[in-house]
Amino acid sequence: MKPNNFTYTWLKSLSVACVLALSTTLVACSSPSETAAPGENATETASAEAGSTGSNSGKTIRISIGTQDQVINTAVGGATVRELGLLEKYLPTTGKYEGVKYEIEWSSYTSGPPITNKMLADQIDIGLMGDFPAVINLIKFQEELEGVESTFIGTLAYSPNGAGNAVVVPKDSDVESLADLKGSAVSVPFGSAAHGMVLKALKDAGIDPEKDVKLISQSPEVGGTSLRTGQIDAHADFVPFGELFPFRGFAKKIFDGAQTNVPTLHGIVVRSDFSEEHPEIVEAYLQAVLEANQMFREKPEEISAQIEEWSGIEKEVVYMFLGPSGLQPINPSIGEVQLSALKNSIATLISLGKIESPVDPEDVTAWVDEGFLKNAMEKSGLDYDEVIAEGESYVITGKDALTDEEITDPKMAAQLWIQEEPTVTNFASIPNMVKQLNTLQEEGKAADVIFVHDRNKGWKLFAENSHYVTNGDEVSAFLLADDAKAFAAESGGQVTSFKDLLQTYASGPQPVQMSRLTRDRLLLALERVLPMLAG
Numbered sequence: 001m002k003p004n005n006f007t008y009t010w011l012k013s014l015s016v017a018c019v020l021a022l023s024t025t026l027v028a029c030s031s032p033s034e035t036a037a038p039g040e041n042a043t044e045t046a047s048a049e050a051g052s053t054g055s056n057s058g059k060t061i062r063i064s065i066g067t068q069d070q071v072i073n074t075a076v077g078g079a080t081v082r083e084l085g086l087l088e089k090y091l092p093t094t095g096k097y098e099g100v101k102y103e104i105e106w107s108s109y110t111s112g113p114p115i116t117n118k119m120l121a122d123q124i125d126i127g128l129m130g131d132f133p134a135v136i137n138l139i140k141f142q143e144e145l146e147g148v149e150s151t152f153i154g155t156l157a158y159s160p161n162g163a164g165n166a167v168v169v170p171k172d173s174d175v176e177s178l179a180d181l182k183g184s185a186v187s188v189p190f191g192s193a194a195h196g197m198v199l200k201a202l203k204d205a206g207i208d209p210e211k212d213v214k215l216i217s218q219s220p221e222v223g224g225t226s227l228r229t230g231q232i233d234a235h236a237d238f239v240p241f242g243e244l245f246p247f248r249g250f251a252k253k254i255f256d257g258a259q260t261n262v263p264t265l266h267g268i269v270v271r272s273d274f275s276e277e278h279p280e281i282v283e284a285y286l287q288a289v290l291e292a293n294q295m296f297r298e299k300p301e302e303i304s305a306q307i308e309e310w311s312g313i314e315k316e317v318v319y320m321f322l323g324p325s326g327l328q329p330i331n332p333s334i335g336e337v338q339l340s341a342l343k344n345s346i347a348t349l350i351s352l353g354k355i356e357s358p359v360d361p362e363d364v365t366a367w368v369d370e371g372f373l374k375n376a377m378e379k380s381g382l383d384y385d386e387v388i389a390e391g392e393s394y395v396i397t398g399k400d401a402l403t404d405e406e407i408t409d410p411k412m413a414a415q416l417w418i419q420e421e422p423t424v425t426n427f428a429s430i431p432n433m434v435k436q437l438n439t440l441q442e443e444g445k446a447a448d449v450i451f452v453h454d455r456n457k458g459w460k461l462f463a464e465n466s467h468y469v470t471n472g473d474e475v476s477a478f479l480l481a482d483d484a485k486a487f488a489a490e491s492g493g494q495v496t497s498f499k500d501l502l503q504t505y506a507s508g509p510q511p512v513q514m515s516r517l518t519r520d521r522l523l524l525a526l527e528r529v530l531p532m533l534a535g
Helices: 016-022 048-053 079-083 086-090 113-120 131-144 193-204 220-229 241-247 272-277 279-298 300-311 315-322 336-351 361-367 371-379 384-392 430-442 481-491 498-504 516-534
Strands: 006-011 044-046 059-067 101-108 126-130 150-159 166-170 185-188 214-217 234-237 251-256 264-271 414-418 425-427 447-453 460-462 467-471 474-478 494-496
Touching (some): 059 279, 086 101, 131 193, 150 272, 150 336, 150 371, 166 193, 166 220, 234 241, 241 315, 264 272, 430 447, 467 481
Antiparallel strands (some): 044 059, 414 425, 414 447, 447 460
16 A cells, blocks of 8 residues: 555556657647646645645655666666655655655656656656667757756666667578668667667668668567568667567577677666755665665566566566676666766767767766765665675576586576576586476476576577587587687587587487597597507
């Protein structure tokens, strides 16, 4: 039961038409009960009784938060905080907040630009978005509003190398790389982190985004439908769609943002007038985010399953991004990697002519403020350095479910999420996982998802879509076929597929598997020994 000093508004979703309208107008897709009218100071309202008596008993403070439920990087700051009522636990109720009533408004969008539009109209106080939308948000506040700015106050999840953004094509497409897209129709949510990624990636591949391809603005949902129906040749998107669409079986990934080796993130921005008037509320929100982070680390499978209920994104994909050794570590800090993501976003937009006003990437440092986060940690009894270290060390640990050996190298580890099982099963090696999988299949059981990890970078991968190299009984996984071939050439191993691995480690007597280097040495020895035996 919700406390009686809270009122709630939850606009669960906007139609695609509304989302597109929000990119050009600020009056559509809302109602008086959902948001204040443009131009009205919606942050704080007081009743006539409160004004005359000087009491807070009739005072209402609106807290409006714009999130992106299907962009699971925002889940720890959006759906998890909302659905578990975490913000209410920390909102101040003493001092100037004694007797105050809170009106909490949540709204969800398919990308960051609509959130920026509503923040500019004073209809959203706190927004959750990716790096490219965030810097556009910060710039637009400088350009369009006088006396009010936007401040970046914390990170939700990030990748130091760009994992999460991706380009996918229909599963049966002949397209294998970005170079094959010349003359094609490519859709992407304009103004998003994926938009910036694909513009740079195409340019780096020698393709002019303005001339060599037809770029179309489509939300993730529309892009997915267009892929299914063949209306587009490729779709570029942000977390989680580059993994979600292949997981659902109708697309394949031809480019991963990790190939850019450029950091990316999703984070939190807040209107300066709101944060200056109500710093305690901003800190309360961040305390809620910190609790959500801890809950996810302690029970990643359980929270992933709940996020599936709230967002419609399968729990396996949620876990892939935010779980241990996931693609996007949960870390609230704004360190050098996070600053680099924001600076690079500005530099990329400038190089592509997408920013008209003079902006220096170094300006980012003046737009961020970790003070709210540090105060929130102190209020929650948390040590800043310990929280950051915990986020950076969130990798697969424990013992192998088959052999009971310690898992010492997360990059070589593998995982099974067995159907009907509440938690993921960990293995120190891919062979151990495959052996257990074969046993499960013999028992009539199955896995909802199988994870392996890139040997070079540690990225979590879907086993069926990965490339492998065997060296005797050691098996290494790779995201990219070229990386697998390079490692095989260097190590004397053999490139193989997941299907072949299943056969190799099937129960019963199996032929001895050896690397090419081992085989060549054995043949050389036989060449020397056989003449002696014949003599």
